[in-house]
Structure formats: C-alpha cells, structure tokens
Amino acid sequence: MEENQLFPVFFKLHRLHVLVVGGGNVGLEKVNAMLQNSPEATVTVVSLSFLPELKTLAKQYANVELVEKAFSCGDLFGKDLVIAATNNKELNQSVWEKAKCSKVLINVADTPELCDFYLGSIVQKGNLKIAISTNGKSPTVAKRLKQVLQEAIPDTLDEVLNKLHLIRDKLKGDFAAKVKKLNSITDVLVDPETKEL
Known part of the structure; x- marks a missing residue:
C-alpha cells in the first residue's frame, strides 16, 4: 500500500x-x-x-x-x-x-x-496552523478536509495556546520534566470524559 x-x-x-x-x-x-x-x-x-x-x-x-x-x-x-x-x-x-x-x-x-x-491546504486558527497534504493525489479532498477542520476547531483555541505558552515559560526543570507537565495539563484536550463537561 x-x-x-x-x-x-x-x-x-x-x-x-x-x-x-x-x-x-x-x-x-x-x-x-x-x-x-x-x-x-x-x-x-x-x-x-x-x-x-x-x-x-x-x-x-x-x-x-x-x-x-x-x-x-x-x-x-x-x-x-x-x-x-x-x-x-x-x-x-x-x-x-x-x-x-x-x-x-x-x-x-x-x-x-x-x-x-x-x-498544501491550510487551516489556521490564530497561532495554530495545520497543513493538509494528499501527496499530490487530490487537492479537492484536501480542500474538503480543510473546511471540516476549520469548522471543527474552535476559535478560542488560540487563547488556550497563548495560556499554555505562558505556563511553559514559567515551568522549572529540564526538558523531559517540562514535557511531562505540559502533557499532563493538555490531557484535558483529548480526554473523552472531559469533552462532555
């Protein structure tokens, strides 16, 4: 394949x-x-x-x-x-x-x-930018996916990014410790239980 x-x-x-x-x-x-x-x-x-x-x-x-x-x-x-x-x-x-x-x-x-x-087709919400590629196979599919993502991603996500940037700058420790802490903080973005709240 x-x-x-x-x-x-x-x-x-x-x-x-x-x-x-x-x-x-x-x-x-x-x-x-x-x-x-x-x-x-x-x-x-x-x-x-x-x-x-x-x-x-x-x-x-x-x-x-x-x-x-x-x-x-x-x-x-x-x-x-x-x-x-x-x-x-x-x-x-x-x-x-x-x-x-x-x-x-x-x-x-x-x-x-x-x-x-x-x-590629680009989805942008403030500082978040997602590029979509179909490996040159179908720009039309990339365009449709862009429309879906543009509607699905909330405009408020840029506010979240800015707050996480401030948190990252204040974290102490080495790179691994910072990554662990940021992963813990951002679990809420992908946890199915918190999406319903």
Whole structure:
C-alpha cells in the first residue's frame, strides 16, 4: 500500500526569497496563498503578462515585485524557492531543469513528479496552523478536509495556546520534566470524559 512519505515543513517565507514564474490564474493563486499565510514574504513574479488581479495584489505588498519579461536562468539568482505556474508545459519543464541545476527547491504546479515540495491546504486558527497534504493525489479532498477542520476547531483555541505558552515559560526543570507537565495539563484536550463537561 502506498503511503505519503512527505516530511512536513513550515517555511519562514519572510526570511526567504520566492520566485514565481507565471502571471496568470495559477501564479495569482500561488502568490495569494503565500501572502495569506506569510504577508511579509518576499516574492518576485516573472511573466510576459500579468492578470489585473495580480497587479492589484502586488500593489498592496511592498515585498512583491512583478517583472514583465521572459523567464531566464538569471532569475534564479538569490532565490530560495521557485514555483513554476505557467500553462506552458515546456516552459515549466525548462524552469524545473534550471532550478535543479541551481539547486533551488521547486514546485511545478499540477505536476507532482516535478515538485520538491507541495503547497498544501491550510487551516489556521490564530497561532495554530495545520497543513493538509494528499501527496499530490487530490487537492479537492484536501480542500474538503480543510473546511471540516476549520469548522471543527474552535476559535478560542488560540487563547488556550497563548495560556499554555505562558505556563511553559514559567515551568522549572529540564526538558523531559517540562514535557511531562505540559502533557499532563493538555490531557484535558483529548480526554473523552472531559469533552462532555
């Protein structure tokens, strides 16, 4: 039976520089997703043309640059991640080849076999963020799971996280002792008997 062997990672995009190749619907979707999750992300979008919505979005963020030109190998210089988001398979393949030669991680939209990473569906409640991956099999299932979790997780969970953070900072002892105490405190979150109270 096939299993999802992806290793989940959360990038601090405000410390990285992302290149998006493509200024159409897919490029807009990817840039928008990054900015919703990381408003201080530094993003450069290279394309021969841009949707008006992408131009409007870029004007709202000083750290988003639109470069109206054809993609070239030099666009990869200084970039940490690349997203190939064009509707041209040959161009996407070329961007992938250049990224691999430059040792830059790349995501080629709708082409799982050419992806070093995926952009999963995201559920966020304050400081809690859950990424959902179907290993590239079905973004639609990930979207539906996102809706279920978004409704199931209470908005007040962020308040709980903040209080637990304060408790953690005040705990004495070594790492193992702190983990044991925090596990004891948070048992209430998963104990079936307390859920009914």
